[in-house]
Amino acid sequence: MSAPNTMTEQGIKPGFxxxxxxxxxxxxxxxxxxxxxYTDVEQETAPRGLNEDTVRLISSKKNEPRFLLDWRxxxxxxxxxxxxPAWQNVHFPPIDYQNIIYYAAPKPKAKGPANLDEVDPExxxxxxxxxxxxxxxxxxxxxxxxxxxxxxxxxxxxKDKLGELGIIFCSxxxxxxxxxxxxxxxxxxxxxxxxxxxxTLNSAVFxxxxxxxxxxxxxxxxxxxxxxxINARDTGQFERTLIxxxxxxxxxxxxxxxxxxxxxxxxxxxxxxxxxxxxxxxKYSTIQNWYPGDKEGKGGIYNFVTKRGKCAGVxxxxxxxxxxxxSAITWKYPSCIxxxxxxxGEFYSVALTNHYQQAxxxxxxxxIGRNSRSTxxxxxxxxxxxxxxxxxxxxxxxxxxxxxxxxxxxSLLLGDKCGAHTFPYLEVKNSTSQVEHEASTSKIGExxxxxxxxxxxxxxxxxxxxxxxxxxxxxxxxxxxxxxxAQKLLGVSLEGSVG
Amino acid sequence: MLEIKNLQAKAGDKEILRGIDLAVRAGEVHAIMGPNGSxxxxxxxxxxxxxxxxxxxxxVSYQGRDLLAMSPEDRAREGIFLAFQYPVExxxxxxxxxxxxxxxxxxxxxxxxxxxxxxxxxxxxEKMKAxxxxxxxxxxxxxxGFSGGEKKRNEIFxxxxxxxxxxxxxxxxxxxxxxxxxxxxxGVNALRGPERAIxxxxxxxxxxxxxxxxxxxxxxxxxxxxxxxxxxxxxxxxKGYAWLxxxxxx
Numbered sequence: 177m178s179a180p181n182t183m184t185e186q187g188i189k190p191g192f193x194x195x196x197x198x199x200x201x202x203x204x205x206x207x208x209x210x211x212x213x214y215t216d217v218e219q220e221t222a223p224r225g226l227n228e229d230t231v232r233l234i235s236s237k238k239n240e241p242r243f244l245l246d247w248r249x250x251x252x253x254x255x256x257x258x259x260x261p262a263w264q265n266v267h268f269p270p271i272d273y274q275n276i277i278y279y280a281a282p283k284p285k286a287k288g289p290a291n292l293d294e295v296d297p298e299x300x301x302x303x304x305x306x307x308x309x310x311x312x313x314x315x316x317x318x319x320x321x322x323x324x325x326x327x328x329x330x331x332x333x334x335k336d337k338l339g340e341l342g343i344i345f346c347s348x349x350x351x352x353x354x355x356x357x358x359x360x361x362x363x364x365x366x367x368x369x370x371x372x373x374x375x376t377l378n379s380a381v382f383x384x385x386x387x388x389x390x391x392x393x394x395x396x397x398x399x400x401x402x403x404x405x406i407n408a409r410d411t412g413q414f415e416r417t418l419i420x421x422x423x424x425x426x427x428x429x430x431x432x433x434x435x436x437x438x439x440x441x442x443x444x445x446x447x448x449x450x451x452x453x454x455x456x457x458x459k460y461s462t463i464q465n466w467y468p469g470d471k472e473g474k475g476g477i478y479n480f481v482t483k484r485g486k487c488a489g490v491x492x493x494x495x496x497x498x499x500x501x502x503s504a505i506t507w508k509y510p511s512c513i514x515x516x517x518x519x520x521g522e523f524y525s526v527a528l529t530n531h532y533q534q535a536x537x538x539x540x541x542x543x544i545g546r547n548s549r550s551t552x553x554x555x556x557x558x559x560x561x562x563x564x565x566x567x568x569x570x571x572x573x574x575x576x577x578x579x580x581x582x583x584x585x586x587s588l589l590l591g592d593k594c595g596a597h598t599f600p601y602l603e604v605k606n607s608t609s610q611v612e613h614e615a616s617t618s619k620i621g622e623x624x625x626x627x628x629x630x631x632x633x634x635x636x637x638x639x640x641x642x643x644x645x646x647x648x649x650x651x652x653x654x655x656x657x658x659x660x661x662a663q664k665l666l667g668v669s670l671e672g673s674v675g
Numbered sequence: 676m677l678e679i680k681n682l683q684a685k686a687g688d689k690e691i692l693r694g695i696d697l698a699v700r701a702g703e704v705h706a707i708m709g710p711n712g713s714x715x716x717x718x719x720x721x722x723x724x725x726x727x728x729x730x731x732x733x734x735v736s737y738q739g740r741d742l743l744a745m746s747p748e749d750r751a752r753e754g755i756f757l758a759f760q761y762p763v764e765x766x767x768x769x770x771x772x773x774x775x776x777x778x779x780x781x782x783x784x785x786x787x788x789x790x791x792x793x794x795x796x797x798x799x800x801e802k803m804k805a806x807x808x809x810x811x812x813x814x815x816x817x818x819x820g821f822s823g824g825e826k827k828r829n830e831i832f833x834x835x836x837x838x839x840x841x842x843x844x845x846x847x848x849x850x851x852x853x854x855x856x857x858x859x860x861x862g863v864n865a866l867r868g869p870e871r872a873i874x875x876x877x878x879x880x881x882x883x884x885x886x887x888x889x890x891x892x893x894x895x896x897x898x899x900x901x902x903x904x905x906x907x908x909x910x911x912x913x914k915g916y917a918w919l920x921x922x923x924x925x
Contacts (some may be wrong), residue, residue, distance in 0.1 A: 181810075187796060220796040294729050442700075522770055588766070616682075616766075618767075620768040622727070623763045625767050626726075626747065627759065627762070627763045627765065628773075628777075629724070629747040629748045629751065630723050630724075630747055630748075630750075630751050630756075630757050630766070631751055631773075631774075631777035631780075631781055631833065631837070632746050632748050632751035632752045632777050632780040632781045632784070633748065633776055633838075635748075637776075637780075641768060641773075641776065642765060642766070642767060642768060645766075645768040645769075645816075646766065647769035648767075667688070669818075
């Protein structure tokens, strides 16, 4: 059992000559943001600013049941009394919450996109350009996609096929219409509307997101995924995702995100709630590639997200895998509440910060059930002037006898102007739990690059080989399609490890 | 194979090499000796293309090509290998994977067949055995946690696998005990052949008991002040470097 400790590592060593590696690292990390285009569609937006009317407007746009509006209003009223958190290791100018547009939706051609023919072809083309074809012939096999464009879901594929198994996979708005009972039962059950400043804001104004329900004993036969696209200017995106895995069920869910390049910062404050009942398993993977801002740190998305899963049942399991390469600022701690006996929580993360990006990310593992187990593997890569912070909490409550945690937290520094910081918090309240924490910091400098080049390996290949090797422990947790995308994102070839 | 003419190089404002002339033909082994700070390692690094040193004058031709115009990786792909004095650690990349990548890059460049993981493993095991290396070192990250001797041996192992045309050993003997020294020397001798050349940079004569050089050069104050055969090394062992340094100054 380790004593609680806090430590910080600042990986800057003076006197490090940065000639060749400078250019190699630069070239590697300076690849252009490929998803920065803007789609010109007719928009329907709420007026700027936030008040009760905004909340009512969003709710009425979505024709929500009364309980949902009441819930939003409670959240809104609470939010007006709250303050932004200030403990995180990131810096940004104050956000003017009255200058944000809280609802933006492409104008529907008909009454609402009941089927793909009615979706604006511009939007379909947008998703196709992003590598997410939505029409029948070109669909990604084995993956059902819910495509969210600004504040609304525009299409969900394979809905009927999943329906045959009793699986519900649809936009949140649709679920509020068709499955209000499930929403009322589970919404806020993991992340209450009062949870934190950004989660409360989300609870008041959330627009769309995905809803998944996997019935008892069903193993979802395909990956479910949501692709989030911010398109409109000056809007915030506040999506809400809720996944419920009934007894003995299994689901793997993927999430991808991109946004156009803009000079101004845009706010993204999402909430994700997962519930796993007895013997159920949820695997949740994210590739977050919101626009990170330009090389001088101008623009980019503020990604302030609350993600939490509840292992409510015995032997249940929730795994979070995230590859965070985008956003100007990332503030995100996908966590697990390990309530059930023998439940398992996992967190695998790669976070890359480059130029002036900042990330303060990590996880919380709250052990309540007996013999619950958790694993944390965090890989932080810092380049340019990027600042990367791992912040993690492992809590072993009194009843969590025999619980175990293993945390590994590695930082890789490319160049000498970036920083890596580690803040692990451990809290153990019983005498039979085990907590292990390992941390390392390594640096790629001119020496390593020259060594590789002397063996015939070019600087670019050397950097990508090293970065890929560093991340492979996390990449292997991703579903195949995402692993490929993640590696491409990091500018890394697929061949990354021995055998 | 290698022809160096009036090579001068600086690190920052500091002149280190002040006009080196040296010709190395295929099949030859040259030893470059000299006191600390004489520029031995700089010469090795400049030949490998280290950009922390600026070449201020002179020419180097390698197999008829202008070596100084080639990038470090091109030099490596054309068969130049530097065994580093201080091999660096590369986190997260296994020794084996690193070396296979290097070998296949060189093979690809030279139009040879690339080796798959299985064929490569067979080759690597054979070379490792010859060098008395523990197999567990292969799956560990490059040089990470290796002892000084293991790092040096790993350099020779890489050389044995890559089979360079021109090998430059930069103080490979430092930090080796006598048994390791012999094993390393055997590894180098195994590579000797009519189509290859080897430059051994060393401070001490003792390595040259095992790798018998065809020529010995003394580098002092950034110049080659004396050249001779293997007996010169013995003379240096006996008399030290001081008498030559005086000669250089005169």
